Amino acid sequence: MSNTILSELFNGQHLQSKQQLAMPLLTVNEDGYPHQAMVSVGEVIATDHKHLRLALWEGTTTTGNIIRTGQALLTLVWQGVSYALRLSLTPLPALPEATYARARFVATIEHIREDTAKYAALTSGITIELHQAEDVLERWQQTLQELLQ
Secondary structure, three states, X not given: OOHHHHHHHXXXXXXXXXXXXXXXXXXXXXXXXXXXEEEEOOOEEEEEOOEEEEEEOOOOHHHHHHHHHOEEEEEEEEOOEEEEEEEEEEEOOOOOOOOOOOEEEEEEEEEEEEEOEOOEXXXXXXXXXXXXXXXXXXXXXXXHHHHOO
C-alpha cells in the first residue's frame, strides 16, 4: 500500500466521504480459529507510513485476542485493490478522561499484501450505511483525536 493511499485513507480527515467503508479485522481465538470483527475509518488512524493506532471496544473477543497474541490482519478494498495488512499490536494506556472508553493499540505494519485480478475490477469491499451518520461521525472524530493522545 503506497504511503499516499495509507495517509489518504487513515489520515483522520474527511470521514464523511469514507463513512461507507467497513474493514474486517481478523484475529485468532484461543481455539486457533480465525475471528472476524469490523472496524471503520473512525477507529483507525495512521501516525506515519509504518504505524497505525486502533480503538476497539473493551471486553470484546477481538480485543482479548489482540491482548493475548499481539497480532491481527486488517483487510480492505480501496480504489480497486484488495489489501491485507499484517499487524503487530501493543496496548496503549487507557485514557480515563476519554469520551468513549476504548482499548487502544499501536499497530506496526509488518507486511502489506496487495491483490488485484487481471480479468476483473474490484469495485468495492464491505460497505455500510450509518443509521445516524452525524452522531457516528462526531464519535469517530473524537475517537481519532483520543487515539493520538
